[in-house]
Amino acid sequence: MTAVPALELEKIGMEFGRTVRVRALSEVSLSIAPGEVCALTGPTGSGKSTLLAIMGTLERPSAGRVRVEGVDVATARDRTLARLRAQRIGFVFQTFQLHPRLSALGNVEQGLAYSAVSPSERRERAVAALADVGLADRAEHLPTQLSGGEQQRVAIARALAKEPSILLADEPTGNLDQAAAEMVVDLLLEGAGRQRALVLVTHNDALAGRLPRVVRLERGRLVADGSNAAA
Amino acid sequence: MRLLEAAKRAGADLRARPVRSLMSSLGIAIGVAAVVAVLGVAQTNTQGLLNRLYALQDVLTVQSTGLAGGPSGVPLYALATVGRLAPVEAVAGVTQLDWTVTRSPLVPAGDTAGISVLAVEGDVPAATATQLLVGRELGPGDGLPVAVLGYQAARLLGIDRQLLPCRVWMDNRWVVVTGVLRPAPLAAVIDYSALVGYPFAQSAGAGLSGLGTMFVKVQPGSATAVSDIIPATAEPLTPVNVAVQEASSAVAAEIAARNSLDGLFLALVTVGVLVAGLGVANTLTVAVVEQRPEIGLARALGATRADIGLQFLSGGLILALGGALGGTVLGALGVLAYAWLASQLVIIPWEGVGAGIGAAVLVGVLASSYPAAKAASLPPSDVLRMVP
Structure with missing residues (x-):
């Protein structure tokens, strides 16, 4: 029996704009297996973030078909997609996207706010996730009291606390120095594997080189998809 | 949740x-x-x-309709006959005179500030559910040239408690003001009037025949019953000449x-x-x-x-x-x-x-x-x- 792919994209096209149409993606087909770790690379404006948004059901494509764990995004209701994002998909963003008025612990708990988790379990899992990223002692600190690397680790804890089957990271090291970036990538790789797929968007070739599979986009088209022998 | x-x-x-x-x-x-x-x-x-x-609904206003002809006004004896009815606590009659009142003879005759002069008989404060604010009431059958002012009349004439007693110029003679009444919510005519005794008005040639208006204060809850018998009591021969109004309608x-x-x-x-x-x-x-x-x-x-x-x-x-x-x-x-x-x-x-x-x-x-x-x-x- 063949396992259902974590992500399955068939001839995805994406256009923006009403008067002037801009094509961001064209005929992109891709399949990510459960637990597979993959880098999505390409120059700025090549459509990496747009493709990640489609994978994460944040956008519906203009053309083609997307399935997330077998769920057809095009025909799924808003509630179904929201449940997928709440329970099955974890996001890590380049700009961290932490709530400025919530503590580190509050931000991690917020990641579980829309999943079917009781408040007490929410607190328990958030505390454990913060400990996993080495920030147990910074739980009550506001984002403004944390360094960039620490903020990104809070964001990773927020994504991992819900124990998603798909982890999507959009340039997670883009705003970090080398040391912090290394730590963040280590955490993401630790969090991935087994049944948790990871798609990491980066234009950093060295970072992409650490991942077993590299998919390259250029001008909205998939130009390379191969395994990485060095990983 | x-x-x-x-x-x-x-x-x-x-x-x-x-x-x-x-x-x-x-x-x-x-x-x-x-x-x-x-x-x-x-x-x-x-x-x-x-x-x-509720406090005032026990005050009745009695006036002549003139429907059956005869002398104008409610007969003076009605004060006595109506006053003898058991539920009646007080009666008073007032009749408007064509007199003017001013602070001095130097005030132009037409400048009356809308103040009337009323000849009164009976206990006006008790019958109209008001009280004396300051000074002395008119005595029973007062034939002296004295007057009591209604609340607004006193204000218009500029007379307050410090000035009492004082004189006012009334129909070409000086009259002494002895008191001022509190506001009479039922009888605006009293508020804006100077009140003089009936005997004094008659002696001064006012030519009174009947009462313009009679106020009747009755015991609580008996207003309707009393108002039914007042016409026949006030004017037994021509009760149709008498109209009774309960004051509550105004409030x-x-x-x-x-x-x-x-x-x-x-x-x-x-x-x-x-x-x-x-x-x-x-x-x-x-x-x-x-x-x-x-x-x-x-x-x-x-x-x-x-x-x-x-x-x-x-x-x-x-x-x-x-x-x-x-x-x-x-x-x-x-x-x-x-x-x-x-x-x-x-x-x-x-x-x-x-x-x-x-x-x-x-x-x-x-x-x-x-x-x-x-x-x-x-x-x-x-x-x-x-x-x-």
Whole structure:
């Protein structure tokens, strides 16, 4: 029996704009297996973030078909997609996207706010996730009291606390120095594997080189998809 | 549960912008406070008037209709015959004279300030449910050139308690003012008159034949029964010549007049609450624009459109309810202060409180529905494009 792919994209096209149409993606087909770790690379404006948004059901494509764990995004209701994002998909963003008025612990708990988790379990899992990223002692600190690397680790804890089957990271090291970036990538790789797929968007070739599979986009088209022998 | 969570998130968002939230709520609070205060003061006043009405409804006004012809006015002997009826506590008769009254002979004859001169017989204060404010009443059958002034007449003539006794120029002679009456709510004619004794008026050539008006104070609860027998008692041969009126109708008309003004004011207040609702809508619409990253993040974390919409609806409701509760307290305090100053019984208009809170909730829902719909329609991908 063949396992259902974590992500399955068939001839995805994406256009923006009403008067002037801009094509961001064209005929992109891709399949990510459960637990597979993959880098999505390409120059700025090549459509990496747009493709990640489609994978994460944040956008519906203009053309083609997307399935997330077998769920057809095009025909799924808003509630179904929201449940997928709440329970099955974890996001890590380049700009961290932490709530400025919530503590580190509050931000991690917020990641579980829309999943079917009781408040007490929410607190328990958030505390454990913060400990996993080495920030147990910074739980009550506001984002403004944390360094960039620490903020990104809070964001990773927020994504991992819900124990998603798909982890999507959009340039997670883009705003970090080398040391912090290394730590963040280590955490993401630790969090991935087994049944948790990871798609990491980066234009950093060295970072992409650490991942077993590299998919390259250029001008909205998939130009390379191969395994990485060095990983 | 979802509503509670949404309300918690909305509350946190509102607390993050305390001044703006407070100002929005304040608009609603002022509107609701005005509703509660207007209704409360109106009801307090109405109750006060009703209390007066109950106190005054035992005063009857008797006048001649002239239907059967004969001498004009109610016969003088009616004071005695009506006064002998068991439920009658006091009677008095007044007749308007064509005299003028001024402070001195130097005042032009036509400058009367609308003050009349009445010849009176009987106990006027007791029969009209008023009292002497200061000085001395007219004596029984007073034939001396003395007068008592009605409350407004004294004010118009510039006579107060320090000046008593003093002289006034009445029909080409000096008359001594010995007292001033309290306001007589039933008998405006007395308020604006100088009262002289019947004997004095007759001796001065007033040419009186009957009473212009007779006031009858009866025991509580007996007004209707007494009014039925007064015509035959006052003028046995031609009872049709006598008309009896219960004074309460005048006070009831006053209450109706005041209530109609309250209705107009409430309509203005309703407009005010609606304008306050626009303030809430404005606050929430701005919040939607400012919170696009947070909304996108919530959607990325699994919030449905309904979750986001509910959060903004909750925000509107919190602002409206907060304002309504604050306004209720403010309005109630206003009513308390008014009742205390006016020495009246405090009446909190619970139906006004309910209506105010209900209207505020309705305004809150209406005001937040557009921002809620706008927030719910934002795409979750905004989280990728916005920097919080």
